[in-house]
Amino acid sequence: MLLAVDIGNTHIVIGVFKNEKLLSHWRLSSNITRTEDESFLVVKLLFDQINITPRDISGVVISSVVPNFTNVYRLLSIKYFNTRPIIISSDLKLGIKIKYDNPKAVGADRLCNAVATYRKYGGPSIVVDFGTATTFDVISKKGEYLGGVIAPGIETAGGELHRRAAQLPKIELKFPKNIIGKNTIESMQAGILYGALDAMEGIIKRIETELGSKAKLIATGGYSKLMCMESKLKLNCEPSLVLEGAKLIYELNR
Structure with a gap:
């Protein structure tokens, strides 16, 4: 499964994809004071709603316009999902x-x-x-x-x-x-x-x-x-x- 994170100035939207299907997504208030550990606890509670565990996540992708929070979710990905996330930028292959x-x-x-x-x-x-x-x-x-x-x-x-x-x-x-x-x-x-x-x-x-x-x-x-x-x-x-x-x-x- 893929964890996709959209970090905006007002909200963070978190979604889980299984193959081509978006299983579920959630909208949270952006709180730049949260650590990666606190943010993971929130994510874990959301996962519980759809009966998945961190072990089900094989990849993480982050779209962010808030640099400080980008690093929080980067660290979260490495620490709790054992994967380096792909962080969206114009340097990547985009297809356009x-x-x-x-x-x-x-x-x-x-x-x-x-x-x-x-x-x-x-x-x-x-x-x-x-x-x-x-x-x-x-x-x-x-x-x-x-x-x-x-x-x-x-x-x-x-x-x-x-x-x-x-x-x-x-x-x-x-x-x-x-x-x-x-x-x-x-x-x-x-x-x-x-x-x-x-x-x-x-x-x-x-x-x-x-x-x-x-x-x-x-x-x-x-x-x-x-x-x-x-x-x-x-x-x-x-x-x-x-x-x-x-x-x-x-x-x-x-």
Whole structure:
């Protein structure tokens, strides 16, 4: 079995693959103060839910945008799974060509998204990842990673409004019934969620104009299901795309 770990700024997603199937996955809060021993105890509890043991794991792959936590899971892999993990970077075999000015500057999660998207959908394609940042990544018909867009994430926007404006509360991030809010919470929900939705649709339209063609559209990340339900665009919702891309990259480099 393969353990795939997606380490983000806000959450860590852990998945277990058996052959081609994602058996299960879990979303945890990122806690950079955890040691490799503490992190393993969490992983072990998750394994207990699906009746597997550390001995069942034959490989580990890590996609991380948090360097300090990368090392925690690297040490965890060596100590408890007796294997050196593959850590995603542009230096690995990816199956796509990176046409970014500095390939090393492309985040591991974006690489995983691009690899999985091209394998599943081909190109041209646009994958939108709703995380701490909302990222748009563009893959050509030839399998070239062309670059993309980085925008503030939905939770980031909501958190900053609450943090910077004394009278604006922390709110549940869901679409309100109407765009015209009748109270502060509804008004904030409308601004944050419809703002993110319209930004996504507008940016996709601009990218397609620059490409000169329509693209296959893929959404992933924590708010992807919500956006897929609300958008008028034909979005393919792939909530586990980073894990799937990490698995594909692992297979190319083991």
